[in-house]
Amino acid sequence: MNDILTNQPVIILVTPQLHENIGMSARAMLNCGLIHLRLVAPRDGWPSERAGAASSGALDLMPEPQLFATTADAIADLNFVYATSGRLRHMVKPIYTGIAARDDMKARVANGERVGILFGAERTGLLNDDLMLANAILNFPTNPDFSSLNLSQAVLLAGYEWLSASDTTPPRRYDTIQSPPANMEEMNFLMTRLESELEQHGFFTSPNLQPTVMRNIQNMFRRAEMTSQDVQTFQGIISALQGAKMKKVQGNQG
Amino acid sequence: MNDILTNQPVIILVTPQLHENIGMSARAMLNCGLIHLRLVAPRDGWPSERAGAASSGALDLMPEPQLFATTADAIADLNFVYATSGRLRHMVKPIYTGIAARDDMKARVANGERVGILFGAERTGLLNDDLMLANAILNFPTNPDFSSLNLSQAVLLAGYEWLSASDTTPPRRYDTIQSPPANMEEMNFLMTRLESELEQHGFFTSPNLQPTVMRNIQNMFRRAEMTSQDVQTFQGIISALQGAKMKKVQGNQG
Numbered sequence: 001m002n003d004i005l006t007n008q009p010v011i012i013l014v015t016p017q018l019h020e021n022i023g024m025s026a027r028a029m030l031n032c033g034l035i036h037l038r039l040v041a042p043r044d045g046w047p048s049e050r051a052g053a054a055s056s057g058a059l060d061l062m063p064e065p066q067l068f069a070t071t072a073d074a075i076a077d078l079n080f081v082y083a084t085s086g087r088l089r090h091m092v093k094p095i096y097t098g099i100a101a102r103d104d105m106k107a108r109v110a111n112g113e114r115v116g117i118l119f120g121a122e123r124t125g126l127l128n129d130d131l132m133l134a135n136a137i138l139n140f141p142t143n144p145d146f147s148s149l150n151l152s153q154a155v156l157l158a159g160y161e162w163l164s165a166s167d168t169t170p171p172r173r174y175d176t177i178q179s180p181p182a183n184m185e186e187m188n189f190l191m192t193r194l195e196s197e198l199e200q201h202g203f204f205t206s207p208n209l210q211p212t213v214m215r216n217i218q219n220m221f222r223r224a225e226m227t228s229q230d231v232q233t234f235q236g237i238i239s240a241l242q243g244a245k246m247k248k249v250q251g252n253q254g
Numbered sequence: 255m256n257d258i259l260t261n262q263p264v265i266i267l268v269t270p271q272l273h274e275n276i277g278m279s280a281r282a283m284l285n286c287g288l289i290h291l292r293l294v295a296p297r298d299g300w301p302s303e304r305a306g307a308a309s310s311g312a313l314d315l316m317p318e319p320q321l322f323a324t325t326a327d328a329i330a331d332l333n334f335v336y337a338t339s340g341r342l343r344h345m346v347k348p349i350y351t352g353i354a355a356r357d358d359m360k361a362r363v364a365n366g367e368r369v370g371i372l373f374g375a376e377r378t379g380l381l382n383d384d385l386m387l388a389n390a391i392l393n394f395p396t397n398p399d400f401s402s403l404n405l406s407q408a409v410l411l412a413g414y415e416w417l418s419a420s421d422t423t424p425p426r427r428y429d430t431i432q433s434p435p436a437n438m439e440e441m442n443f444l445m446t447r448l449e450s451e452l453e454q455h456g457f458f459t460s461p462n463l464q465p466t467v468m469r470n471i472q473n474m475f476r477r478a479e480m481t482s483q484d485v486q487t488f489q490g491i492i493s494a495l496q497g498a499k500m501k502k503v504q505g506n507q508g
Contacts (some may be wrong), residue, residue: 028407033397058400088429092481099418100425140414141421143287146312149410153282156407157414160394164353167395171354175342227346 007109009162010036010116011155012074014130017043017122023054024152025119026065030058032159037065038074043121071118071130079113083126083134084154086147091128095137102161104136117158122151179229186231191218197238261363263416264290264370265409266328268384271297271376277308278406279373280319284312286413291319292328297375325372325384333367337380337388338408340401345382349391356415358390371412376405433483440485445472451492 011029016022016039026037039046046067052059068074075081082101096104108115118134120126131137140157142149174181195214204210265283270276270293280291293300300321306313322328329335336355350358362369372388374380385391394411396403449468458464
């Protein structure tokens with residue numbers, strides 16, 4: 001987390017209108033580990049209690065947002081700036097998807113560059129004079145028939161891409177605090193016992209089909225990726241059902 | 255877009271509290287091309303004018319959200335359900351990152367499975383009895399010290415991953431409606447002319463260093479990835495500056 005804090009993208013909101021959106025943007029930033037927020041001439045002034053409330057506490061945990069009069073001032077110390085834009089403006093400037101921007105930001109930050117991401121006002125987006133100052137356009141692919149993202153949602157996508165660039169969470173994992181996955185010996189033991197019990201109880205009406213039926217049952221159980229605890233639980237289920245049947249048989253006999 | 259509409263993930267909000275969040279979730283869904291919204295016992299009833307306003311028109315463009323009394327009812331017709339959860343609950347259930355869920359959803363939908371994604375109430379998230387019904391947990395990696403996403407932000411991330419699964423936008427592109435990229439012949443012609451003009455104007459004070467200086471200049475120009483129009487513009491700049499210098503020289507002479 002340390003180098004994320006020391007060199008990470010700066011989020012710059014240009015003339016944002018609603019304090020709620022500034023607050024929700026701050027929350028989305030901190031959700032993604034981003035803490036450097038700059039505001040260019042927010043319409044309703046600053047600081048703002050409404051922004052604080054909408055941030056769910058994020059603004060209290062981040063450095064105070066920096067205020068600037070112009071976009072040029074707000075990006076003066078940065079080396080590379082992405083301008084988010086939903087519409088193409090027929091400017092000759094590279095257009096990155098979120099995924100491309102993620103890889104590009106990661107490479108630039110690793111090279112020691114300071115990068116920033118510009119977001120325009122809710123109603124208009126970034127104006128051409130702001131886009132002109134940026135090195136690249138960042139355009140998140142969206143539904144072409146309904147493409148306009150809420151400001152804080154756009155900030156979230158930028159932060160999410162940034163976070164994804166350095167995230168090392170295994171894409172698929174188990175929370176195995178309670179019990180480790182069963183090993184094949186446990187599974188084989190369970191399957192052997194199950195087949196034997198089923199045989200004794202006349203489950204396999206057609207002996208020819210027994211191998212096929214057992215393969216289907218094996219596949220079902222293997223798909224479940226049982227834990228050691230699950231195997232024990234299922235052994236208990238077999239015993240209980242046997243007992244129930246035996247009691248029932250006994251009952252019928254009695 | 256057609257198969258996205260016919261078989262796409264269903265978004266299920268379980269006991270959502272704020273109509274604004276339902277509306278913003280709908281907007282985020284439609285931003286990502288998702289149109290199937292189900293609501294389980296929304297706290298403040300349904301329909302809602304506030305949700306409509308917060309959706310920026312999305313709710314008017316989507317099929318009417320379906321209302322259900324229980325989570326089990328809301329997912330009854332689905333084949334595979336992901337439950338979003340920010341906290342681990344020590345349940346033995348596979349946990350997917352957003353990226354893994356994207357690939358998994360894509361594969362399942364391609365196989366004709368109907369998938370859904372559950373989202374819990376703002377304050378509590380999904381309860382264990384809801385999580386139990388799901389096949390997998392979907393956990394977007396976030397800042398561990400500030401991990402709680404706004405409901406509509408979590409919906410956006412799910413939709414964004416879904417959209418990314420089928421998006422074919424080139425990761426980096428130019429909007430080259432105005433002018434195509436220059437070809438190497440145009441670039442070479444510009445560089446040759448520039449070097450020749452600089453030579454005539456005594457720019458290269460040390461002839462030994464001329465090749466090195468020209469390499470640096472070439473690198474600078476090649477990085478700019480100029481368009482044909484840019485090359486013509488720069489030819490004009492050279493001519494103009496020459497003219498300026500010549501006038502200045504004439505002025506000095508006069």
